[in-house]
Amino acid sequence: MEAMSDEQRVFLQMLMSKNIMDASGVKMAHRASCARFEANYDQTNLGQFVQEINRNIKPVGIEIKKGLSEFTGSSYYALVNTYDSDFLKNPHLATYTVNELELFKKIVQKIVNGDGEINTIQAVNLTDEIKTISKKRMTKKEAETLIESLSTAGWITIHKGKGIISLGTRGILELDQYISKTYPLSAINCNICKRLCIKGQMCSVCEDRAERPEDNTKLHLYCAVRLFKDQTNPKCPKCKHDWEHQIPRQA
Numbered sequence: 592m593e594a595m596s597d598e599q600r601v602f603l604q605m606l607m608s609k610n611i612m613d614a615s616g617v618k619m620a621h622r623a624s625c626a627r628f629e630a631n632y633d634q635t636n637l638g639q640f641v642q643e644i645n646r647n648i649k650p651v652g653i654e655i656k657k658g659l660s661e662f663t664g665s666s667y668y669a670l671v672n673t674y675d676s677d678f679l680k681n682p683h684l685a686t687y688t689v690n691e692l693e694l695f696k697k698i699v700q701k702i703v704n705g706d707g708e709i710n711t712i713q714a715v716n717l718t719d720e721i722k723t724i725s726k727k728r729m730t731k732k733e734a735e736t737l738i739e740s741l742s743t744a745g746w747i748t749i750h751k752g753k754g755i756i757s758l759g760t761r762g763i764l765e766l767d768q769y770i771s772k773t774y775p776l777s778a779i780n781c782n783i784c785k786r787l788c789i790k791g792q793m794c795s796v797c798e799d800r801a802e803r804p805e806d807n808t809k810l811h812l813y814c815a816v817r818l819f820k821d822q823t824n825p826k827c828p829k830c831k832h833d834w835e836h837q838i839p840r841q842a
């Protein structure tokens with residue numbers, strides 16, 4: 592295996608310091624790190640550039656992964672842990688207390704079972720449900736602070752105007768294995784892009800007939816927009832019944 596080049600090392604450091612980067616940030620980091628070492632820069636080469644870094648870092652259980660925001664469909668890159676799907680052992684969550692992780696787990700559970708979102712007030716009130724290991728109960732104020740911090744780190748997204756919380760891009764990237772394992776009935780992959788789909792539109796006809804979770808038809812909003820773009824009378828791609836959801840103009 593070829594060792595990482597200087598520009599790849601710097602690119603990796605940039606990604607680590609940012610936590611998560613959007614597509615234009617990644618492009619800029621790619622260009623900047625190549626320029627710094629006067630290496631050949633070819634923007635179409637980004638995929639291979641990242642792949643080579645991944646080959647070097649995979650043995651230690653991390654990987655650069657590309658993911659899409661479930662709300663906007665725009666792409667992000669993050670450094671994620673690949674070796675352990677156990678939520679509580681994720682090193683990116685090591686700074687949180689046991690109580691905080693319990694609350695985060697509850698929030699994830701409600702998001703997964705609540706079609707991709709939870710009301711912010713409900714999320715804060717979940718403090719009443721968590722069992723505390725220490726006798727000290729988590730206050731609502733502490734829960735609010737935790738939610739803000741999880742949002743800053745990209746685990747969740749707070750939609751302030753709507754008063755709801757959804758999974759953030761890091762959450763989708765790093766928790767997909769955990770979610771699929773823990774909630775196999777709710778964890779349905781998108782029919783179009785085949786990625787885990789928490790927030791999406793589901794066909795009720797397929798759902799009634801489904802014997803296994805994979806018999807369902809669920810689409811990310813942005814995948815639905817793409818699929819139904821030129822259809823005046825959208826049909827479910829599997830059962831061909833009318834698609835009963837309002838297609839957003841753009842995801």
Ligand SMILES: [Zn+2]
Binds near residue numbers: 781782784786810814
């Ligand atoms: Zn999709």
Ligand SMILES: [Zn+2]
Binds near residue numbers: 808832
């Ligand atoms: Zn269907």
